[in-house]
Amino acid sequence: MVSDSIGCRSDLGLQSGSSAVPQPPPIVFVVDDDVSVRESLEALIDSEGWRAQTFASAREFLSHPRIRAPSCLILDVNLPDLNGLDLQERISGDRIETPIIFITGYGDIPTTVKAMKAGAVEFLTKPFDEDSLLGAVRQAIDRSQAALRDEADLQALLDCYASLSRREREVMGLVVTGLLNKQVGFELGISEITVKAHRGRVMEKMKAGSLAELVTMSARLLSATAARG
Numbered sequence: 316m317v318s319d320s321i322g323c324r325s326d327l328g329l330q331s332g333s334s335a336v337p338q339p340p341p342i343v344f345v346v347d348d349d350v351s352v353r354e355s356l357e358a359l360i361d362s363e364g365w366r367a368q369t370f371a372s373a374r375e376f377l378s379h380p381r382i383r384a385p386s387c388l389i390l391d392v393n394l395p396d397l398n399g400l401d402l403q404e405r406i407s408g409d410r411i412e413t414p415i416i417f418i419t420g421y422g423d424i425p426t427t428v429k430a431m432k433a434g435a436v437e438f439l440t441k442p443f444d445e446d447s448l449l450g451a452v453r454q455a456i457d458r459s460q461a462a463l464r465d466e467a468d469l470q471a472l473l474d475c476y477a478s479l480s481r482r483e484r485e486v487m488g489l490v491v492t493g494l495l496n497k498q499v500g501f502e503l504g505i506s507e508i509t510v511k512a513h514r515g516r517v518m519e520k521m522k523a524g525s526l527a528e529l530v531t532m533s534a535r536l537l538s539a540t541a542a543r544g
Contacts, residue, residue, distance in 0.1 A: 338384075338385075339366065339384065340364055340365050340366045341365050341366070341384070341385040341386055341387070341456045341459070341460075342365070342366050342367075342368055342382060342384055342385070342386040342387075343360045343365045343366070343367050343368070343386065343387055343388075343389060343452060343456075344367075344368050344369075344370065344376060344386060344387070344388045344389065344413070345357065345360070345367060345368070345369040345370065345388075345389045346369075346370045346371075346372070346373055346375075346376045346388065346389070346390050346391060346394065346399070346402070347369075347371070347389075347390075347391040347394075347418070348371050348372060348391065348393075348394055348395050349391075350371070352391070352418075352441075353369040353370075353371070354369075356369070356389060357369055359445060359448075359449070360452075363449060363452075365452070365456075372394055372395060372396050372397070373394050373396060373397035373398070373399070373401070373402040374396050374397055376388075376402070377397075377402070377405070377406075381410070383412065383463070384412075384463075385412070385456050385459045385460045385463060386412065386413045386456070386459055387413060387414050387415070387416060387436070387452055387455035387456055387458075387459055388413050388414070388415045388416065389416045389418060389448075389452070390402060390403070390415050390416065390417055390418070391417075391418055391419060392417055392418075392419035392421070392422070392426060392430075393419060393420070393421060399417060399419075399430075400426070400429060400430060400433075403415055403417075403430065403433055403434075403435065404433065407433060407434060411462050412459050412462045412463050412466070413459060414434070414435075414436045414454075414455040414458045414459055415430075415434070415435045415436065415455075416435065416436050416437045416438075416439070416448070416451045416452065416455055417430050417435050417437070417438045417439065418439050418440075418441060418443060418448075419438075419439075419440060419441065420440070420441040422438065422440040426438075436451050436454055436455045436458065437451035437454075437455075439451070469535070469539055472532060472535060472536065473536070473539070475520060475521050475522060475532075476521070476532075476536055478520050479516075479517060479520055479521075482503075482513055483513050483516055483517050483520070485503060486499060486503070486510060486513040486514055486517055487514075487517045487521070487529065487533065488533070489502055489503070490514055490517070490526070490529065491526075491529055491530045491533040496510040496511050496514065497510075499514075517529070
C-alpha cells in the first residue's frame with residue numbers, strides 16, 4: 316500500500332480524531348426470508364450501535380441503492396429467488412466494501428467451503444450464538460473500513476498521476492526502472508538538465524518523498540490498471 320506519509324491520500328473520515336467529521340454508524344444489511352429472523356437481528360444490530368437494513372430477498376437487496384459506507388451483509392443461504400451463494404457471486408467483484416456473513420438452517424460442508432473460498436467472513440448455522448455473530452460483524456466492518464481506505468488511497472494516487480503531463484509520465488516511467496537522468500535523457504532525446512526538471516515536478520506532483528516511494532506508486536498504478544482491464 317502507498318505510504319501514509321504521501322499527500323495523495325484520503326481517509327474518507329474513517330479514522331477517528333478530534334478534527335474528524337462525525338460519521339454515521341456502519342450499516343449491517345440483513346437478507347433473510349424469515350421475518351422473525353430479520354426482526355431479531357435488527358434489534359441485536361441496533362443494540363450494538365450499528366444501523367440495520369433488512370430485506371426479504373436477494374433481489375430486494377440488489378434493487379436497493381448502493382451505499383458507499385462501512386458495511387457488511389448477513390445473508391441467508393436458502394432464499395426464495397436468488398440464493399445466498401448466487402448473490403455472493405454476483406456482488407463479489409463489485410462490492411468488496413461489503414463483506415458477507417452467511418447464516419443458514421441447513422448447513423453442509425461443501426456449501427460452507429464454497430462460501431468461505433469466495434471470501435465470506437463467517438458461516439454460521441441457526442440457531443447461532445449471538446456473540447459469534449457480533450464478533451463476525453465487527454471483523455467484517457473492520458474489513459469494510461480497510462477496503463474503503465484502500466480505495467480512497469488508490470483514487471488519490473490516480474488523481475496525482477492524472478495531473479502529470481505526457482512528458483512527465485514518460486520520465487516517471489523510465490526513472491522507476493532505475494535509469495539515471497542521463498540515461499533517461501538519452502532514451503527521450505532531451506538533455507539531462509531537462510530530465511532533472513521533469514523529475515522534480517513528477518516528485519512534487521506525486522508527492523513522493525523518495526524514489527522508493529515513487530517506485531511503489533508506479534507498481535500500484537500498474538496493478539490497478541491491469542485489474543481494471
